[in-house]
Amino acid sequence: SQQGEEDPQALSIQEGENATMNCSYKTSINNLQWYRQNSGRGLVHLILIRSNEREKHSGRLRVTLDTSKKSSSLLITASRAADTASYFCVIRRKLSFGAGTTVTVRA
């Protein structure tokens, strides 16, 4: 498979809590990207982590990468209602997408 697989499929959290989702893949990678999609909208690029990096931060986002386990995680800290969206990881040049993780942040 040339795409990442996100886990869990869905996640519901209270505002202010952290949300963690994972991405597993099977091939070697140069980099891994995370995207967000609000309902009925296009996708927005969040963050990219290169294969020689282990952790990267961007605002309230923290991404880790473990190439030995072929997995990545995306952590959203102090979640807000606006974080309600689907999140996707992308790993290959062909840029295939898995089914994503749907995050719901409850007020």
Next chain:
Amino acid sequence: DGGITQSPKYLFRKEGQNVTLSCEQNLNHDAMYWYRQDPGQGLRLIYYSQIVNDFQKGDIAEGYSVSREKKESFPLTVTSAQKNPTAFYLCASRGGAGTGELFFGEGSRLTVL
């Protein structure tokens, strides 16, 4: 501002009709992509183009056609051969240099009546 524009945002079509979705970008990107998204699912790649006058089939190209006559434009035609065309269609582009980040349009929702 630079970006990708998809039109129309909503489109209704009768069975047996072809319909063309527009995708235009002013980001000077070489590569462009068309994806299909069904409710609650991920994106499936229909066609992609790495350069003008060249395009490749993705995972679900049957019943679709594209052209890439200009760098800025990558229209998608949903033909009558596509058995289940009702879906959300997303266009994206990617620059030749750099990280490979995809820039997406806002999508076109096609409903077959």
